[in-house]
Amino acid sequence: MFSLAVSGKLRRTPHPRPVCFTGTDGAGARMENYNVFAGAFVYRSGERRKDREWLASAIRSDHSRFVPVWGNKCLVGGDPLRAVLLRKLQVPDFVDDQHLIFLGLFHDQPAFAFSLSADGSAPFAELGEWRDLRFLGSELPPDEANLAAHARALVLWHASQLYCGVCGSPAQPEAGGNSRVCGNERCGREIFPRVDPAIIVLVADQDRCLLGRKSSWPEGRYSTIAGFVEPGESLEDSVRREVYEETNVRVGEVRYHSSQPWPFPSSLMLGFVAEATSSDIVLNDRELEDVQWFTRKQLRSGFPKLPFRISIARRLVDDWLQMDIDDG
């Protein structure tokens, strides 16, 4: 239960807690989403976004916390590592209230994000260090990784939406920073944060799975097949197209696995497991440098190197490896 005194009244907002299941279903698949960055740890409190009086009071509250984003990096410190959350007194004066982004209630208290220009020396150096969340997320507690991902995504979205895409007029933050509105009265377009869906799929053929690598990746590292969903596609269509374009392999049944917010800058990774109906590999679109079928035994031997633990790709591979044990 969150409470915050506003104009002499005490307002309360129900705050549902994230629910986690630890069991498995009959097929051995996990029932709940444990991907890094996932988890409804922030109660988004959408009903507060347009309540300017409440927002103004929340900004002034000693209980509120502020998540800084410097360029595209987040501030962390301590051992074990934690996200550094600021109080209002620590927020620089040049960040006016309009540019504080209301994320929701985090552990029952209002949480805001704000952007700091990446120019010049690193601010708040005495409080911690600035790190790229992409390589950091699995080191943070799950709730703070979720909060930091949310903050990063919205800060970068604002930076890319300074002008209306229809009439070109400047656009201003609205709804506590959860949308923007074109300043041209004749237009007045409302602009909402976007999320770019991308499929990522472990394609299996009996005891082997299909992994590929890009030339820019560290030597020996392979991962599952992935790509952005295109307009007019279902997710299943997108899985089948991407796998065919990148590997020439045809896919039959496609099953949903789990999803992962991937705010680099705005993706939502939608994970699947699919059954192959053909096996000849051809790098049709040359997006990947190499694609191979790997057996479970090979994957457990240390080559290829598996995807980083932060990624849903690793979850897909680990769960597929685990199925072998569960079945045995």
Ligand SMILES: [Zn+2]
């Ligand atoms: Zn406009």
